[in-house]
Amino acid sequence: MPSGEFQLTAPDDAPRLDVFVASQLELSRNHAATLIAQGHVLVDGRRERASYKARAGETIAIDVPPPPGREVHGEDIPLSIVYEDDEVLVVDKAAGMVVHPAPGNWSGTLANALKGRGGPLAPSDEAGREGIVHRLDKETSGLLLVAKTDRAHRVLGAALQARQIVRRYAALSWGHLTEDRITIERPIARDPRDRKRMAVVSTGRPARTDLTRLARFDSADLLRAHLFTGRTHQIRVHLASIGHPVVGDDTYGGGGARKLMGLPPRRHFLHAAWLIFRHPASGELIDLRSPLPEELHHTLVAAAGPDVPLADTNPLELFGFYRVDA
Numbered sequence: 001m002p003s004g005e006f007q008l009t010a011p012d013d014a015p016r017l018d019v020f021v022a023s024q025l026e027l028s029r030n031h032a033a034t035l036i037a038q039g040h041v042l043v044d045g046r047r048e049r050a051s052y053k054a055r056a057g058e059t060i061a062i063d064v065p066p067p068p069g070r071e072v073h074g075e076d077i078p079l080s081i082v083y084e085d086d087e088v089l090v091v092d093k094a095a096g097m098v099v100h101p102a103p104g105n106w107s108g109t110l111a112n113a114l115k116g117r118g119g120p121l122a123p124s125d126e127a128g129r130e131g132i133v134h135r136l137d138k139e140t141s142g143l144l145l146v147a148k149t150d151r152a153h154r155v156l157g158a159a160l161q162a163r164q165i166v167r168r169y170a171a172l173s174w175g176h177l178t179e180d181r182i183t184i185e186r187p188i189a190r191d192p193r194d195r196k197r198m199a200v201v202s203t204g205r206p207a208r209t210d211l212t213r214l215a216r217f218d219s220a221d222l223l224r225a226h227l228f229t230g231r232t233h234q235i236r237v238h239l240a241s242i243g244h245p246v247v248g249d250d251t252y253g254g255g256g257a258r259k260l261m262g263l264p265p266r267r268h269f270l271h272a273a274w275l276i277f278r279h280p281a282s283g284e285l286i287d288l289r290s291p292l293p294e295e296l297h298h299t300l301v302a303a304a305g306p307d308v309p310l311a312d313t314n315p316l317e318l319f320g321f322y323r324v325d326a
Contacts, residue, residue, distance in 0.1 A: 005062070005063050006024075006025060006061070006064070007061055007062075008021075008024055008059070008060040009057060009058070009059060009060070010043075010054035010055060010056055010057065010058045010059075010060060011056060012056040014053055014054045014203075015053065016050065016051050016052070016053060017041065017043070017048055017051070017054060017060070018032045018033040018036055019032075020054065020203055021041060021060070021062060022192075023189035023192070023201050023204050024189065024203065024204070024205060025064065026189060026190050026198070026231075027064075028190065029192065032050070033050040035062065035064065036048070036049070036050045041060065041063075042060070042061045043058050043060055044058050044059055045061075072106075072109075072111055072112060072115060072127045073112060074115035074116035074117075074118075075108065075112040075113060076116050077108065077113035077116060078113075079110075079113050080094070082143065082288055083286065085279075086148065086281075087147070087148055087149055087151070087281050088145065088146065088147055088148060088152050088280065089146045089148060090143055090144065090145055090146070090275065091143070091144045091146060092141075092142065092143055092144075092290050093110060093136055093140075093142060093144050093272075094293070095139050095141040095293065095295075096138065096139060097109065097110055097113075097138065098138050099111065099132060099135040099144070100129055100132070101127075101128040109128070110132070110144070114130070114132075114146065115130070119148065120148045120149065121147070122147040122148060122149055122152060122153035123150060131147050131148060132147075133145040133146065133147055133153065133157060134160060137232075137233060137236075139268050140169075140268070140270045140272065141270075141271050141290075141293050142169070142271045142272025142273055143272045143274070144272065145165070145275065145277065151281070152280040152281070156277065156280055159278065163228055164277070164278070165275070165277045166274065166275065166276035166277070167226070167275060168224055168225065168226050168227075168272075168274040168275075168321075169227070169272050169273060170222070170223070170224065170225075170269075170270070170271045170316060170321060171211075171223045171224075171225050171235060171239065171269060171270050172220050172222055172223070172246065172247040172269035172299065172300065173221050173239050173244040173245065173246060173254075174220055174246075174247055174253075174254050174257050175219070175221070175243065175244045176216060176220075176244070177221055177223075177244060179213075180212065181210070181212050181213070182210075182211050182242075183209070183211070184207075184209045184211065184238040184239075184241070185207070185208045186207060186238060186241055187201060187202060187205055187206055188200060188205060188231040188233075189203060189204030196251075197233075197252070198231070198232050198233040198234075198237050199237060200237060205229075205231055206229060207229045207237075207238065208228040208229055209228070209234060209235055210226040210228065211224070211225055211239075212224045212226075214321060215319045217305065217308075218303075218305060219260065219303065220247055220257070220261070220303050222319060224321055235270060236249050236252050236268070236270065239252075240252035240253050246268045247263065247268065247269040247303075248261070248267055248299075249270075250266070250268075261302050261303055262302045263299050264295055267295060269296055271292055271293065271296055273289060273290050273292070273321060274289055274290075274321070274322060275289075289316075291314055291316065292315060297310075297315065
């Protein structure tokens with residue numbers, strides 16, 4: 001949930017103020033209505049009701065206060081650290097681990113684990129977000145960047161905003177894309193019918209995903225997904241929006257493929273396998289790669305069938321996932 005100050009410009013077809021604020025900041029509609037009622041949302045400097053429909057060009061200023069603090073305790077949780085120095089560290093996150101503490105997940109998170117291992121982390125205004133530059137969904141595995149100093153956090157955060165950090169994901173999608181390379185540019189916001197989901201919404205925040213098909217199997221495609229923006233559930237929502245959800249994704253329509261592909265419960269086939277960034281102090285190019293976890297490797301073997309020998313290979317290398325020109 002975001003906090004801070006935001007300035008938005010109302011479009012020609014602006015919906016109700018609470019709907020517009022909720023979609024732009026990925027909040028629930030109730031939360032947006034509460035902010036409006038408490039005077040945290042101003043339209044050209046004035047307070048309005050949640051039902052107000054802004055006129056095109058009006059400036060909507062939003063001040064989202066941080067949520068009430070809750071102490072995050074360090075826990076002795078093993079982490080796979082693939083890179084670390086005085087400025088940054090990179091975690092190869094396991095599926096099933098939540099990144100930030102939140103209601104229902106106040107322990108066992110990556111934030112608890114980072115605090116439990118000791119050492120410096122870049123400060124944050126919100127407890128549980130110290131050092132974390134970007135996030136991964138709970139059931140998405142792979143490489144995640146953490147800043148240990150304030151300078152590193154500022155430099156890496158700016159690089160992320162400028163799209164200078166390369167994040168590429170291995171995904172298995174149900175069915176077949178119409179082309180080997182496609183770009184999906186569709187805005188994403190919280191689903192107005194179900195606040196636990198995200199959706200393609202016309203008033204949402206801009207989102208772009210580039211997809212490259214690396215292999216076509218009988219029932220699924222192996223894809224490389226390149227994120228240009230970092231919206232919540234972006235790859236999953238974009239693939240579902242074109243009728244090819246991530247295999248095993250119960251939330252967005254891919255759960256039915258789980259048994260067919262041999263995926264374990266509550267696991268979808270999405271892995272942050274490639275991370276490239278410039279070191280915030282030295283400027284050195286850091287290129288990190290994560291192989292598929294065992295359960296995803298087994299799923300890929302099942303998807304490929306007996307005629308494609310993948311059991312004793314690194315399938316991402318085999319299918320050219322790490323090729324720069326792929």
